[in-house]
Amino acid sequence: MTAGVPGPLAEPPPPPPASLYNVANLLTLLRILLVPLFVWMLLKDATAWRLGAFAVFAAASVTDKIDGDLARKHNLVTDFGKIADPIADKALTGAALVTLSVLGEVWWWVTIAILVREIGITLLRFVVIRYGVIPASKGGKLKTTLQILAIGLYVLPLPGFVQPVAWAAMAAALLVTVVTGVDYLFQAWRLRTSSTAR
Structure with missing residues (x-):
């Protein structure tokens, strides 16, 4: 075998780290920048x-869907993206819920319950990261989908007879949000227990 030439079973070199300035991170940053515009327009409280x-x-x-797919498909995952992406998600849904509560359209206790779960689980992930990573579950993805659907229905100027659909969607989002939050607590407890038992 010629010196310096890898053999047939040699592993390929790891891909270079993704640049901070990539399209996935730019989309995440755009999502954060859209939050104040969204709130400003929502507070106008007129049909248009x-x-x-x-x-x-x-x-x-x-x-949110596009930047995640791009990051995984094209190896654009960065530490900035790992931190900024969930922040962007929480900022968007949190701002929407708070604004809708300010307008008197979503009960404050619903907004508070969802925000406590979202912020609490995010902090919990950082606390237990020394023991391992709590992976996103299918329930967590369903929770995000239901929250976006419910908020979207509340934001739209729907006629009164369609409002029960928005209420049902928000009730489902709240239920799944709480249930998955409890599940994540159990996952964190099991992760910590299994790690300390080694």
């Missing part, structure tokens, strides 16, 4: 502004 706010919310929600 509501439709505009919904368009901004929908666009921001879509970027």
Whole structure:
């Protein structure tokens, strides 16, 4: 075998680290920047502004799917993205819920329950990271989908007879949010227990 030439079973070199300035991170940053615009339009509380706010919310929600897919497909995962992506998600849904509560359209206890779960589980992930990573579950993904659907229905200027659909969607989102939050608590407890028992 010629010196310096890898053999047939040699492992390929690892891919270079992704640049901080990539399209996935730019989409995440865009989602964060859209939050104040969304809130401003929603507070106008008029039909045309509501439709505009919904368009901004929908666009921001879509970027969450796109940037994640791009990051995984093209090896664009960065430490910034790992931190900024969940922050962008929580900022968007949190701002939407708080604004809707300020407008008197979503009960404050619903907003508080969802925000406590979201912030609490995010902090919990950082606390137990020394023991391992709590992976995102299918329930967590369903929770995100239901939250986006429910918020979108509340943002849209729907006629009164359609409002029960929005209420049902928010109730489902709240239920799944709480249930998955409890599940993550058990996962964290099991992770810590199994790690300390070694």
